[in-house]
Amino acid sequence: MSRTLMPGAAPLPWNRPLIGEDEIAEVLDTLRSGWLTHGPKATRLEHAVRERLGVEDAFAVTSCTAALHLAFLAAGIGAGHEVIAPSLTFCAAPNAILHVGARPVFVDIDPATLNMTPQAAQAAITPRTRAIAVMHYGGQMCDMRAFRRLADRHGLLLVEDAAHALHASRDGVPAGSTADLSTFSFYANKVAAAGEGGLLAGRGELVHQARLLGRHGIDSSAWQRHGKRNTADYEVTVPGLKYVMSDLTAALAGVQYDRLEEFTRRRADIAAAYTSALTGLPGLSTPVVLPGVEHGWFLYAVLIDPAAAPLDRDQVAAALLERHQISTSVHFKPVHLLGPYRDMAHRPLPVTEMAAARQLSLPCYPAMTDQDVDRVIHAVRQLWT
Ligand SMILES: Cc1ncc(COP(=O)(O)O)c(C=O)c1O
Known part of the structure; x- marks a missing residue:
């Protein structure tokens, strides 16, 4: 976790399939x-x-x-x-x-x-x-x-x-x-x-x-x-x-x-490493897993509260990409704010809109090495220092 990245490190994509x-x-x-x-x-x-x-x-x-x-x-x-x-x-x-x-x-x-x-x-x-x-x-x-x-x-x-x-x-x-x-x-x-x-x-x-x-x-x-x-x-x-x-x-x-058993185990290990290293960063919420849930970990979704974190979600995503060559993703733009849905009448969706503004998906997939996981952790923590 303490390792320093060399400038020009290979880009880490948000996702990559593991094909054997x-x-x-x-x-x-x-x-x-x-x-x-x-x-x-x-x-x-x-x-x-x-x-x-x-x-x-x-x-x-x-x-x-x-x-x-x-x-x-x-x-x-x-x-x-x-x-x-x-x-x-x-x-x-x-x-x-x-x-x-x-x-x-x-x-x-x-x-x-x-x-x-x-x-x-x-x-x-x-x-x-x-x-x-x-x-x-x-x-x-x-x-x-x-x-x-x-x-x-x-x-x-x-x-x-x-x-x-x-x-x-x-x-x-x-x-x-x-x-x-x-x-x-x-x-x-x-x-x-x-x-x-x-x-x-x-x-x-x-x-x-x-x-x-x-x-x-x-x-x-x-x-x-x-x-x-x-x-x-x-x-x-x-x-x-x-x-x-x-x-x-x-x-x-x-x-x-x-191979889903094997894939999900690896995803869960990566999620556990992120949660243990990122919990407690001000304004960053790691995923809440309810009792009894076996999470599939398609996404490792954090929420970044701009009032409490040093950077907002888009700034974190930009900094991870520009300074560390780490891609992230956002899930999702709320559908009620998109094209054909925009003009329809909708009930208020305050939690949806709050989550959509704060959510960021970190790379979490079985093709990642332990070094890749450390690299993401190190990069995120560096943005909070
Ligand atoms: C929640 C959800 N439903 C449906 C789909 C559509 O899947 P497909 O690309 O297989 O049509 C996606 C794709 O990302 C999704 O995230």
């Missing part, structure tokens, strides 16, 4: 197999997720955004409906809600975990509400037991956007196993990285409908038809979209998924 020989071998195997689109590798990934979460069905798709779009379509969310969601999130879920013709109703978050609370969601329920779409901020799960009770009491669809929480749990319950439909991401910077890719998991009849909608409305997959049925022997039962994950993506995603 197993991933490369599995992709090569797919390239040599003669089958590139959704087939045996995507089916194996779906099976692995189904088994781990104990859900009825899973469908591997092109992105978490596609999974969210399919979730709302499959559940019949549409014009005149409202979906309760956080604003401190990526725009994917709100965009999908708008795309099916419904309206996102943003509610505020808990200042400690930055997750939407069941109490805030309950206060936003109207006769038009059809769904609650939670998001597990940074990899720490929301209170899904309370959200499940709330959704059941009001007859609402419950969706978990678990893009940050592919490998996280709370009180032994894995993220993505409580909702009617859950969505995951294999985007390039996620805890299991395949460049692009997503997955929809949940209740059998809903995933069945999503699968139909995600492959043009055709009642069988290309892999099922291949060599077994006449290729013209299919029916289009609904006007669908094309969202299936290719086997090339699934080859990579599948190996990364199998």
Whole structure:
């Protein structure tokens, strides 16, 4: 921690995937197999997720955004409906809600975990509400037991956007196993990285409908038809979209998924090192982890209070980059302040706006060495001296 950095040290990116020989071998195997689109590798990934979460069905798709779009379509969310969601999130879920013709109703978050609370969601329920779409901020799960009770009491669809929480749990319950439909991401910077890719998991009849909608409305997959049925022997039962994950993506995603235990352990070690070294710096709050939570540590998110810290969030980010060549990131610009959402009427979201102004994500990923971790700690502490 006391080491001094040489000027011109190699830049430390905010995120970098950890790809090994197993991933490369599995992709090569797919390239040599003669089958590139959704087939045996995507089916194996779906099976692995189904088994781990104990859900009825899973469908591997092109992105978490596609999974969210399919979730709302499959559940019949549409014009005149409202979906309760956080604003401190990526725009994917709100965009999908708008795309099916419904309206996102943003509610505020808990200042400690930055997750939407069941109490805030309950206060936003109207006769038009059809769904609650939670998001597990940074990899720490929301209170899904309370959200499940709330959704059941009001007859609402419950969706978990678990893009940050592919490998996280709370009180032994894995993220993505409580909702009617859950969505995951294999985007390039996620805890299991395949460049692009997503997955929809949940209740059998809903995933069945999503699968139909995600492959043009055709009642069988290309892999099922291949060599077994006449290729013209299919029916289009609904006007669908094309969202299936290719086997090339699934080859990579599948190996990364199998390594999540190892990856999450390393992320947790880095998080623990940061928390122990940065706790107590004036105006800097390290992440609060609730009892019973197994954090997925997609993000190591600190909050910087400009009234108590020597620099504000943007100044810290700029100084880390310019003086130390360390990249950071911000999660997120609140969605209610972005383009199509700006002109809509929203309830006040003071915690969301406070957190958005103060939040900074430090590098936290398994490709980091111990020296990289020390370098970040040293750089942050230096800004506070
Ligand atoms: C909370 C959340 N949901 C959804 C997504 C979209 O994921 P994808 O890029 O796989 O569509 C992201 C991406 O960063 C995200 O952070």
